[in-house]
Amino acid sequence: MAKRYLIETFGCQMNFHDSERMAGLLEAAGYEPAAAPAEADVIVLNTCTVREKAEDKVFSRIGELRQEAEAAGVQPVVAVAGCLAQQEGATIFRRSPFVDVVVGTQAEKHLPKLVDRARATSSRQIDINPYDDVSFPLGVTLRTDPVKAYVTIIEGCNDFCAFCVVPYTRGHERMRPKADIMAEVAGAVASGRREVQLLGQIVNHYQAPDDRACDFSGLLEAVNGVEGIARIRFASPHPRHVSDRLIDAIGNLPHVCKHIHLPVQSGSTRLLQVMRRRHTREDYLELVAQLRARVPGIQLSTDMIVGFPGETDSDFEETLSLAEAVGFHSMFSFKYSERPNTLAARRLPDDVPEDEKTRRLAVLQDRQKERQAALHRAAIGTTVEVLVDSVSRRRDTELSGRTTGNTVVNFPGAERLLGMIVPVTIERAGAHSLWGRLSASVS
Numbered sequence: 314m315a316k317r318y319l320i321e322t323f324g325c326q327m328n329f330h331d332s333e334r335m336a337g338l339l340e341a342a343g344y345e346p347a348a349a350p351a352e353a354d355v356i357v358l359n360t361c362t363v364r365e366k367a368e369d370k371v372f373s374r375i376g377e378l379r380q381e382a383e384a385a386g387v388q389p390v391v392a393v394a395g396c397l398a399q400q401e402g403a404t405i406f407r408r409s410p411f412v413d414v415v416v417g418t419q420a421e422k423h424l425p426k427l428v429d430r431a432r433a434t435s436s437r438q439i440d441i442n443p444y445d446d447v448s449f450p451l452g453v454t455l456r457t458d459p460v461k462a463y464v465t466i467i468e469g470c471n472d473f474c475a476f477c478v479v480p481y482t483r484g485h486e487r488m489r490p491k492a493d494i495m496a497e498v499a500g501a502v503a504s505g506r507r508e509v510q511l512l513g514q515i516v517n518h519y520q521a522p523d524d525r526a527c528d529f530s531g532l533l534e535a536v537n538g539v540e541g542i543a544r545i546r547f548a549s550p551h552p553r554h555v556s557d558r559l560i561d562a563i564g565n566l567p568h569v570c571k572h573i574h575l576p577v578q579s580g581s582t583r584l585l586q587v588m589r590r591r592h593t594r595e596d597y598l599e600l601v602a603q604l605r606a607r608v609p610g611i612q613l614s615t616d617m618i619v620g621f622p623g624e625t626d627s628d629f630e631e632t633l634s635l636a637e638a639v640g641f642h643s644m645f646s647f648k649y650s651e652r653p654n655t656l657a658a659r660r661l662p663d664d665v666p667e668d669e670k671t672r673r674l675a676v677l678q679d680r681q682k683e684r685q686a687a688l689h690r691a692a693i694g695t696t697v698e699v700l701v702d703s704v705s706r707r708r709d710t711e712l713s714g715r716t717t718g719n720t721v722v723n724f725p726g727a728e729r730l731l732g733m734i735v736p737v738t739i740e741r742a743g744a745h746s747l748w749g750r751l752s753a754s755v756s
């Protein structure tokens with residue numbers, strides 16, 4: 314009987330996509346998916362360390378899995394992959410006797426070999442070597458989303474923002490050849506995926522190693538030309554690399570969505586300098602003005618940190634006023650937490666009291682919620698184009714999808730509309746999504 318695997322993913326889209334690749338590798342090695350941990354011969358936890366909370370979650374999940382395995386009388390091989398594996402290495406074995414394999418972010422390709430070796434020799438296996446190779450066997454990715462395909466174009470980051478662990482966990486920046494990316498995009502579209510999301514830590518820093526004339530805007534143009542593609546998104550760009558050419562590409566290429574997730578992190582230029590973000594409040598607001606002027610209707614989202622070392626009341630007020638001035642359609646906001654090895658952890662005291670961080674986060678999130686609700690209310694009565702990307706698990710007549718601006722829209726409809734772009738007239742609005750009805754033109 315074939316051995317069975319289960320992968321649990323923590324963290325971002327990049328990790329979600331890495332899990333798709335590891336699933337493909339395990340299936341190529343003869344494994345089949347398991348429905349539950351108690352049925353799995355190998356359990357992979359693909360981890361995240363961007364926030365302290367995410368890291369805590371992984372260790373508590375390992376504890377739960379151990380209890381479940383003991384209760385079921387099974388002994389799966391347990392592998393920890395991703396950023397926590399890269400950051401903590403063999404320390405994970407000391408913290409959890411239940412873990413058999415530790416595989417770093419650049420060693421994913423060796424997962425099946427490490428699992429087999431752990432099983433065959435009953436010994437722990439670790440590979441956290443910094444492999445430079447960014448190639449991955451084409452076609453191995455096991456895409457679980459029927460509508461969207463994630464395609465990595467850059468691995469790693471060289472920016473070393475003071476709070477960020479990514480350059481330490483994902484390594485230095487490595488660009489994938491354009492030819493590999495285009496082959497993967499073409500394969501995803503040929504298999505029925507309508508939307509492609511290009512991924513990189515600084516996605517708009519892309520420069521094709523196999524085509525010197527092709528930067529990120531050039532890549533968008535090439536992907537836009539793929540027959541059958543409906544939508545293109547990308548995450549995450551850095552404000553300082555948003556060129557005029559990129560703004561024009563977003564505005565002019567028909568399949569590129571009119572949405573940009575543009576992490577700002579703080580509204581205070583003083584604090585942005587301490588964070589080593591290499592952009593100012595003024596640069597950011599000017600960039601937003603350019604985007605709005607040249608891409609009518611574009612929607613913006615962002616990432617914010619509150620309580621970064623040294624953040625004063627007036628820095629925080631500037632964060633609130635920047636959010637107000639931009640009018641973000643959505644925001645991921647977090648309390649600062651020290652991450653190992655980072656410049657902030659080494660040099661800056663974590664001096665904003667925890668209850669003050671909590672207060673600031675609540676104020677920021679409350680205002681964002683009000684702003685989102687107001688922006689969404691303004692859409693009532695309009696008709697928007699929605700790419701249907703899921704069917705509700707609770708009610709199979711409720712569909713869900715996104716507008717080009719990345720707003721979630723729910724509406725009644727048949728499952729056969731999955732993957733289609735349909736017009737929906739908005740009738741109701743909440744802080745996180747819209748509800749509507751298919752316009753009369755769709756039967």
Ligand code: SF4
Pocket residue numbers: 470471472473474477478479480514515551
């Ligand atoms: S640019 Fe992004 S990924 Fe790179 S160090 Fe800064 S926050 Fe981290």
